[in-house]
Amino acid sequence: MTLYATILAGGSGTRFWPQSRATRPKQFLVLQGKRSLLQATADRIAPLCPPERTVVVTADALCATTRAQLPQLPPENVLGEPQGRNTAAAVGLAALHLLARDAAAIMAVFPADHVIADAAALCQSVQQAAAVAQQHGLLMTLGVAPTYAATGYGYIEVGPLLATPGVPRAHRVTRFVEKPDAETAARLLASGRYLWNSGIFVWQAATIAEALATHLPKLWQGLQAYVAAARQGESAAELAARYRQLPSLSIDQGVLERSARVGVVPVRFGWSDVGSWRALGELYPPDAEGNVVVGQHVGHDSSGLIVYSPDRLVATIGVRDLIVVHAGDVVLVCPKDRDQEVRQLVEALRARGAQEYL
C-alpha cells in the first residue's frame, strides 16, 4: 500500500482577521517559529509521505502562494479550484488526481490550518488508520478524546472494535453528531462514547470514489466532467462555470454521515483546530505575567492577554483579558470573550467597501 497525503488548503475564513485576509487565509498564519500552519502540516506528515506524494487542494487564487510556501512539492501537486465548493468537492478532486496516478492509492486527508503538538503520534495514528482502511475497506476518521463539552466541534459515536493486526484500537463509527448545543455537548462528553471529529481522514482513493459516486453522484459526475474538460483545454471561464455548479457539501455531511462503512482511530496528539484568536490562549502556556504572546510584547501591569504580533511590537499598560492582534497594516483590540464578533466587524468593513482590509 502506498500512502498519499492530501492537504485541504482552500480556507478563506474571517475568524482570524486581520491576520487572515482574502489573499492570506488562516493556513498561512504563523503561530510558532517561522512556519505557517500549512507548512507545519506538510512538515508533520513528511515522514509518511514524501513531497512527490503530497497533494494540496487550494483556491486558484492561492496556488502561487501555496507553491511558494511549499517549494519542495512538484508544482503539479498543488491543485487549484476555481472557487471553493466545500470539502466534498476538494476531496473528490484530489481522489481523481490520485486515482489517475495510482489505482491502489491510500489517501490521508489533512486540514491545512490545524495545530498538532505530537507529529510522531499523528503519523502513527495515520498509519494505523491506513491499515484498517486497507483491510476493511472503510472510510477512517481520526477521533480526538474530548476534554470539555465543546460546541464548536463535530462528535463521532464510537461503535464496536475493529480487529486489525498491529492496530491496538480502532472502532466502527455508529453515528456523527454535528456541532451540538451546550446541553447536548455535555451529555455526549459524559457518556464517554464520543470523540471529536478531527477532520483528518484516511481511506483508499477507490473507496472514497465509490462513496462519492454513491452518495453524491451529481458532484462526482460533475468533477469527472470538470477534470476531462480541463485536460481538453477548456477555458478558465468555462471551467469556473462548471465548478460553480458543483454541489457544495462537506465531506462529513455529504459522505461520512450517510455511509455505513466508517471507522475511527482514537488519537491523542494534542490537537486544536485553532478556531479563533481565543483558541491561541489555550494552545500556548502563558508567560510570567499571564499573557499568551505570539510575537513581541512589552506589558506594564497587563495580564490575561492574547497578543499576536509576529513582526512588530505590541505595548500595553493596565489592560486585562484582551486580544490584541497586529497583523499587516491592521490592529485589532477585542476582549477575549468577544472574539466571535470579529466576523461582524469584517462584515461591517465589507459593507463600507473597505476591500483593502479584507
Place this chain on the structure above:
Amino acid sequence: MTLYATILAGGSGTRFWPQSRATRPKQFLVLQGKRSLLQATADRIAPLCPPERTVVVTADALCATTRAQLPQLPPENVLGEPQGRNTAAAVGLAALHLLARDAAAIMAVFPADHVIADAAALCQSVQQAAAVAQQHGLLMTLGVAPTYAATGYGYIEVGPLLATPGVPRAHRVTRFVEKPDAETAARLLASGRYLWNSGIFVWQAATIAEALATHLPKLWQGLQAYVAAARQGESAAELAARYRQLPSLSIDQGVLERSARVGVVPVRFGWSDVGSWRALGELYPPDAEGNVVVGQHVGHDSSGLIVYSPDRLVATIGVRDLIVVHAGDVVLVCPKDRDQEVRQLVEALRARGAQEYL
C-alpha cells in the same frame, strides 16, 4: 520694529511614544490633515514672519528632518544644538543668531509642539506683546485663561495693567508658579488672578540677551564662546563638549522667574500643549460613537476611545475608554486614565535595550 519668529523644536519627549521616538519626536506628530505640529506652528505665524525671519532651534540630529519639513526656510535658519540643554540655551542661541542679523530684532518664541486653534488670534496677541515689549522693554509672555485646575501647567500671577497704545490688555507679572499640586491649582484657579504659561514669549533680542547675561552669566558666556568657536571652525566633537557644559535650565526658571521685568498678554486662542495621548481627546470632538479618532478606525460596540493611527486601520470590538495608538511599527493599548505610565513603559524598553523602539 521687525519681528522674528523662533521655533523651539528640540523636543525628544516620550509621552507620545510610540509615535514620538528619539528620531521622530513630538513636533513631527501629525494630528490633523497632513501637517506636523512643527509645520502647523510655522504655518500659523507665517503671516507675521516670512520664512527668512523664521528661525528653528533643534537638535543637530533632527536638522535634516526639520529642513525637509520646512523647505520654505533658508537652511541656515535651522540652528542645530549638539545636544539639548533646555530652553534657556536654545533661546540664547537664537538670540545670538538674531542679534548678529539685526540688533533691533523683536523675537517671538514658539514651542514647536503645541496646538492652537485660532491662528489669527495668536498673531494678534503676538503683535500686541511685541508692542508692549518694544515700549516697556519687558519680557512678555502669553497667558492662557485657565479652564480647570490643571496640575500640568505653570501659572502666571497677573499684576498691574500696562498701558500701551493699541493694546487693550497687558499686565505686569507678579510671580510665576511652577506646576502646582491639585490643591494649589484649585486655589489659583479660584482666585481668578492666574493664567497658564503658554510657553510663547515675545521680547527684544537685546532685552533677553541682557537678562541672560544678568541671570545666567555662565550660560550666556558659554553660548558666546560656542558661537565664536563654531565660526572659527572648531571640530564637532569640541563644539559638542562645549555645549554639554552649558547649564541646563528652562527659560522660565532661569530668567523669567528671576526677572522683575516680565509682562503678560492674556490670550484666548484655543491652546493645548498636547501633553499626552489623553490630551488628544480634549482637542477634537468625538465621532458618533463617542470616539476621538485621528486616522482610521472601525469599531463595533466601542466608545470613549482615543485612536491615533494616521496611516493604518485600528479595529475594536467591545472596548471602552482606551487609548489605541498604531504608529510606525508599534501598537500601544492603554486605558485613558493611565497614559502617564507610557514613560515607565519606555524606560522598561530602554532597560531591555530595545533601541529600535525608542
